Amino acid sequence: MDDTEFKILLDWWNYSWGGYRKVRRGVKKRISRHMQDLNCLDIDAYLELLNTRISVKEECEKRMTVSISRFFRDKKLWQGLEQEILPDLVGKAKDSIKVWSAGCARGEEVDSFKIIWDRLKATHKSFPKLEITATDMNPDYVEMAKSGRYSVSSLKEVPEDIRSTYFEKKKGGKRFDIKRSLKAEINWQLKHLFDGPPDSGFHLIFLRNNLLTYYQKPLKKEVLIKILAGLRINGWLIIGSHEKIPGDTQGLSRHETIPWAYKKKVQVLKQVGFKTL
Ligand SMILES: C[S@@+](CC[C@H](N)C(=O)[O-])C[C@H]1O[C@@H](n2cnc3c(N)ncnc32)[C@H](O)[C@@H]1O
Known part of the structure; x- marks a missing residue:
């Protein structure tokens, strides 16, 4: 598959060329294999199947996903969460804090959060419940993600004290398993971001390195509005360090020292006239 064909496929999905720039070799390989399995000789034949066979469309979408992640990706963000936002x-x-990891991949993001939550909890007499x-x-x-098994590369930014407290070395150090207690009470769901939030009233939504990286702008805006409906007033939207909120963002205000954290200021955000407060 050459770049022209790949670009046609990206457009079909409303994915962005810039977003896939760094990962396109691997994704192209997966798609080429899919095309071969289906005996598609060119992109037109493949698009024909995407348009007519739901199973082909689903498999293609799965192959387009990128799971690259690591613990405490964007170190400054996690420091800011632990020292400012979470306290x-x-x-x-009142009783509980609701958090959503949207596009959680293999679990590094949600487990990073569980680690900082556990550390903070240890320093407080009473602590809210985590949902x-x-x-x-x-x-x-x-x-x-449910298995809690990680490769060494996922842990490259994990400090030694956290590694020894929360992980168990397996296979002579080739794999690290997170403490089972940290995996308790995580509500896992198979869900497309386009379908909006799994619940409402979230205090914190992690939307990092998916919607705002891989999709084209009009779609980013539309889906972001849906996702923000799940955030409560004064709740925080957390985005990736290389990402931007599309357009002018009305109703969201950026954290003073953590530029990837946005506080929601009004309940209903409209797509048109999005502006930074
Ligand atoms: C690069 S990983 C990011 C993982 C984590 N959020 C982080 O920043 O480290 C992107 C994840 O988002 C998921 N994803 C991408 N588009 C999605 C969509 N439309 N609906 C649900 N998940 C999606 C992918 O399957 C993948 O697991």
Whole structure:
């Protein structure tokens, strides 16, 4: 598959060329194999099947997903969450804090959160309950995330004290298993971001390195509005460090020192006239 064909496929899905720039070799390989399995000689034949066979469309979409992640990806964000955002949320919380990891991949994001939650909890006498939901559209990733088994590369930014407290070395150090207690009470769901939030009233939504990276702009806006409906007023939307909120963002205000965290200021966000407060 050459770049022209790949671009045609990206357009068919409303995916962005820029978003797939760094990962396109691997994705193209997976798609080429799919085309071969289906005896598609060119992109037109493949598009024909995408248009007519739902199973082909589903398999293609799965192959287009990218699961690259690691613990504490964007270190400064996690420091800011542990030192500023979470203590503030916890201080104001009544009974529970609701968190959604949207596009959780193999689980590094949701487990990073569970680690900082556990550390904070240890320093407080009373602490709210955590209701955490992790969703992804790729069932293979969700199964891996549930297992809590990680490769060495996922842990490359994990400090030694956290590694020894929360992980168990397996296979002579080739694999690290997270403490089972951290996996308790995570609500896993298979869910497409286009279908909106799995619940409402979230205090914190992690939307990192998926919608805002891989999709084209008009779609980003439309889906973002849906997702933000799940966030409560004064709740935080967390995006990836290389990502931007599309357009002018009305109703969201950026954290002063954590530029990837946006606080929701009004309940209903409209697509038109999005502006930064
Ligand atoms: C690169 S990983 C990011 C993982 C994690 N959020 C992080 O930042 O480290 C992107 C994940 O988003 C998921 N994803 C992409 N588009 C999605 C969609 N439309 N609906 C649900 N999940 C999606 C992919 O399956 C993949 O697991």
